[in-house]
Amino acid sequence: xxxxxxxxxxxxxxxxxxxxxxxxxxxxxxxxxxxxxxxxxxxxxxxxxxxxxxxxxxxxxxxxxxxxxxxxxxxxxxxxxxxxxxxxxxxxxxxxxxxxxxxxxxxxxxxxxxxxxxxxxxxxxxxxxxxxxxxxxxxxxxxxxxxxxxxxxxxxxxxxxxxxxxxxxxxxxxxxxxxxxxxxxxxxxxxxxxx
Numbered sequence: 667x668x669x670x671x672x673x674x675x676x677x678x679x680x681x682x683x684x685x686x687x688x689x690x691x692x693x694x695x696x697x698x699x700x701x702x703x704x705x706x707x708x709x710x711x712x713x714x715x716x717x718x719x720x721x722x723x724x725x726x727x728x729x730x731x732x733x734x735x736x737x738x739x740x741x742x743x744x745x746x747x748x749x750x751x752x753x754x755x756x757x758x759x760x761x762x763x764x765x766x767x768x769x770x771x772x773x774x775x776x777x778x779x780x781x782x783x784x785x786x787x788x789x790x791x792x793x794x795x796x797x798x799x800x801x802x803x804x805x806x807x808x809x810x811x812x813x814x815x816x817x818x819x820x821x822x823x824x825x826x827x828x829x830x831x832x833x834x835x836x837x838x839x840x841x842x843x844x845x846x847x848x849x850x851x852x853x854x855x856x857x858x859x860x861x
Contacts, residue, residue, distance in 0.1 A: 700714070700719055700741045701719065701721040701723070702719055702720070702721035702723065702737035702738070702739065702741070702744060703721050703723035703735075703737075704723065706725055706726060706727050707723040707724060707725045707726075707727060707735070708723065708724050708725075708726075708727045708728060708731075708824065708826065709721055709722070709723055709824070710722045710723065710724045710731070710734070710823060710824035710826065710827040711774065711785050711787070711797070711822070711823050711824070711827075713797050713799075713813030713814065714813065714814045715799055715811035715812070715813060715814070716811070716814070717740055718738060718739055718740055718745075719738070719739070719740070719741055720736075720737070720738045720785065720799045720811075720813075721736070721737050721738075722734060722735070722736050722758075722774065722785060722823075722827070723735045723736075723737065724824070724826060724827060724838075728826070729826060730826060730837055730838050731826060731827065731837075731838045731840060732751070732752070732838075732840075733749065733750070733751045733840070734749070734750045734751075734758055734827075734838070734840045734841070735747065735748070735749045735750075736748040736749075736758075736776060736783065736785075738783075738799070746783070748776045748778065748783070750776070750840040750841075751840070752839075752840075756776070756840075757776075757840055757841070757842050758774055758775065758776050758840060758841045758842070759773075759774070759775050759776065759777075759841070759842055759843075759844035760772070760773060760774050760775075760828055760834040760836060760841050760842070760843055760844065761773045761834060761843065761844055761845050761847060761848070761849070762830045762831070762832075762833065762834050763848050763849075763851040763852075765788070765792070765851060765852060765855060765857055766790070766792045766857050767792075768790040768791045768792045769788060769789070769790035769791070769792040769793050769855070769857055770788075770789050770790055770830070771786050771787065771788050771789070771851040771854070771855055772786065772787045772789065772822070772823055772828070772830040772834065773785070773786045773849055773851065774786075774823060774827070774828070774841065775849065780803055780804050781801060781802070781803050782801070782802040782803075782849070783799070783800075783801055784799070784800040784801070784802060784849050784854075785797070785798075785799055785823075786798050786800065786849070786851065786854060786855070787822045787823060788855045789822070789830070792857045792858075793855060793857070794855055794856060794857060794858070795812045795813065795815075795855065796813060796815065796822075797812075797813040797822070798810060798811060798812045798813055798854050798855070799811045799813070800849070800850075800854050802849065802850070807850055807853060807854070810853075810854055825837075826838075827841060828841060833845065
């Protein structure tokens with residue numbers, strides 16, 4: 667994964683992104699969309715990538731998650747699942763990346779061997795799409811699935827999970843800050859007028 671160096675310019679860009687993120691902090695309600703979450707869980711991120719749905723679900727159904735579950739597959743049939751809980755010591759990771767003066771990307775991911783499953787939400791007026799599921803293997807994007815803008819889009823991260831700003835502020839110990847990676851956010855969300 668691409669390593670990002672912290673610099674004064676990087677700090678300034680993150681502060682500019684914080685203003686964008688604050689303006690985009692309103693949490694969308696999931697209309698009558700489909701998620702992979704079970705009864706007793708809250709969707710913290712969920713969207714359709716076509717025929718399949720990706721969801722990050724937290725239990726209990728409200729408040730600070732004690733369990734986080736990533737699920738991907740056709741509705742009702744999970745093809746890939748990763749669960750983080752205090753008992754199994756699995757954790758999700760998070761970071762926020764500034765892409766442009768008016769765009770920042772919040773990221774949540776987990777690694778399975780040398781494969782990274784990355785959920786990301788672009789926030790700000792310059793975002794080409796709202797959210798995506800990306801699979802990376804050995805520093806290379808092998809699949810990038812933008813979320814569809816439909817009733818299944820829950821295209822941000824729930825306020826009970828993380829607060830993005832200059833740096834992510836996880837609301838649960840199941841999500842740890844990992845700012846050593848940018849996960850090729852500039853290739854996932856290509857902003858017009860940037861390289």
